[in-house]
Amino acid sequence: MRVVRLDLWIDPVFDASIGREQALSLEVLPAHGGAVTAAGLAGAHAYHVSAAKDEVPERWRVSEGLLARCPELLCVSSGGAGYDTVDVAACTRAGVAVVNQAGANAASVAEMTFALLLSLVKRLRESQAALQAGTAASREALMGREIEGRVLGIVGIGEIGRRVARIAAGFGLRVVAFDPLLTPEEIRARGAEPAGFEALLEEADVVSLHCPLNGETRGMLGAGAFGRMKPGALFLSTARGGIHDEQALLAALEQGRLAGAGLDVWSQEPPLPGNGLLLRSDVVATYHTGGVTHEGRRKVAQGSAIQIAEMLAGRRPPRLLNPAVWPRFLERLAQRRVDAATAGSRG
DSSP states (O other), rough: EEEEEEOOOOOOOHHHHHHHHHEEEEEEEEEOOOOHHHHHHHOOEEEEOSOOOOGSSSSSSSOOHHHTOTTTTEEESSSOOOOTBBOOOHHHHHOOOOOOOTTHHHHHHHHHHHHHHHHHHHHHHHHHHHHHOOOOSSSSGGGGOTTTOOOOEEEEHHHHHHHHHHHHTTTTEEEEEOOSSSSSHHHHTTSSSEOOOOHHHOOOOEEOOOOOTTTTTTTBBHHHHHSOOOEEEEEEOOOTTSSSOOHHHHHHHHHSSSSEEESSSSSSSOOOOGGGGGGGTEEEEESSSOSSHHHHHHHHHHHHHHHHHHHHHTOOOTSSSOOHHHHHHHHHHHHHHHHHHHHHHHO
């Protein structure tokens, strides 16, 4: 069974794990290749693809067009919790199983959330700039704030959001959460009080995004949402660019409506150097590195390899994104084995 990936950086544990599976072979294809990459994908049974859309050339993202050119493809594994590079609905129509690695880098992203928050309230960026420029005349000019006793509003309390809620309790934050996929009882079990989206915006001192980018969430934080937030509130996102409107956020900061923002994700990654958000002292910016830790990347790579091996062995994986496809996937897998056996007997 042929497993392929592009020659983008991945922890070596992925290749090592696939290499230990006697029934699998691995081919690494050039991300900026042409005919070689197309041919490799056309004959692949499993495809590990980066979850970051700006890393993967559009022609190698898992779209309806690519699926039509890859008739042997049985399963796709996204290299992260997100799956921006995969059209899951198209995969389901094609009988292709899709998995992600939700939870593998949850600790890393949750920690980044608080790195952004603490950097904002303690004014770390401003303090370092003042020290470097020699303009740090007094400590009081760089006075920060405490977060204890504040309200943290979490939008999406999945694997990462629940870790954020757990950490927040240690800081003495009160946590409210909005997640339309969970019952109020489950949200409480994950460490937060349930709240409607608009109520959360109005109540929270800090709003933090931890939901996937999809048709329902794209643009959900626009001018109207920022206008509903409490004056002087902070906005954080370690989720995906496109969930919040960057121009609307910039306007809310310029107007003094919000006191600051911590951003790990962007509509275009990396953002252009002239992006207005990057020029503000009340914005802490990182390059989608929340989940990019040695530990997080290793767990993502290992999880992807394990799930691919499980699927190609006919065992249902734990992070299946399109469960409705599973019976058809098993039929296609069984047919592939029959075809391989037939070809072997003829040989």
